[in-house]
Amino acid sequence: MAHQPFRFLVLGGTGSMGYAFAQELLQQREQVTLLVRNRQKAERLFGPHPSLQLVTGDAQDAALLKELGAAATHIFHGINYPYEQWEAHMERVTRHVVEAAAQQNATVLFPGNIYNFGLTTPITEGTPFAPTTKKGAIRVRLEEILQQAAESQTCRVITLRLPDFWGPNVMNEGIAPIFRAALQGKPMPWLYRNDIPHQLVYTPDAARVFYELAKLQPAEPYAVYNFAGEVVPSVKAWQRQIAEAAGTAPKHKLYPGWLFKLMGLFSPGMREISEMGYLWQHTLLLHDDKLRRTLPNLPHTPMKQAIEETLAWFRENWHV
Helix, strand or coil, X not given: CCCCCCEEEEECCCCHHXXXXXXXXXXXXXXXXXXXXXXXXXXXXXXXXXXXXXXXXXXXXXXXXXXXXXXXXXXXXXXXXXXXXXHHHHHHHHHXXXXXXXXXXXXXXXXXXXXXXXXXXXXXXXXXXXXXXXHHHXXXXXXXXXXXXXXXXXXXXXXXXXXXXXXXXXXXXXXXXXXXXXXXXXXXXXXXXXXXXXXXXXXXXXHHHHHHHHHHCCCCXXXXXXXXXXXXXCHHHHHHHHHHHHCCCCCEEEECHHHHHHHHCCCHXXXXXXXXXXXXXXXXXXXXXXXXXXXXXXXXXXXXXXXXXXXXXXXXCCCC
């Protein structure tokens, strides 16, 4: 049965998850408005598309966000900032998103993560928050803002908690250097430990889950799901697969914890990474039984195919 027409406002559409979600929507021929700060970058990433509208601006502009939100049935909150800017920006921009969604009781789609839980594992949807870092406490606050808005019927919210994500246009300093190094035959970097199991999710799969949940429209105003993705036996083994697919010999480079502590004395960004070191020193696992009951045919791109698609994207978009 066809759903009522949706109109999606995507924030953070040139970033990792926002890009994957916008691509999914365009493949599904949905109406998409993308608010972007860098129009040229967006045009390069998406090209022309009949159901895509690009608007240049900043989500910190509350008036502009309300203007765009007035027509939206769904707002994808994919906005992210460098770690050292979270405290200044993340809470304020989330409140702007809520105000924009309030006009039409739109559904906010929010990619969550595991920072809320510190070293707790496994993590289910009912696991109590136990942040051990400043950024973990900020993530808790963001979810609380969204939950309060939904429970007061200001808007609806679907939060999908995700592990580390990777895929086309995932340009963070954990993932992009691996694929670039693999293509060049250089050592593939990782932090702290590359010899323990690690949970990862391929962004196009997460994007499809978001879309399926949007179509489903959960009954509760504030719906939370985990998406577990896939656990690789070790990052080293995963990197070996990537190098083999790239046609190069696998080489590895491990950055030790003391290095980030030392560099953190001079760099706020490095200080923030050092604070999150526990994420790479331990195997932390999301469980997604609730999502599997809700969506029995969960998308899963086979690892080999996902690696090939990601390498192809990096080959084509080396300088993005």
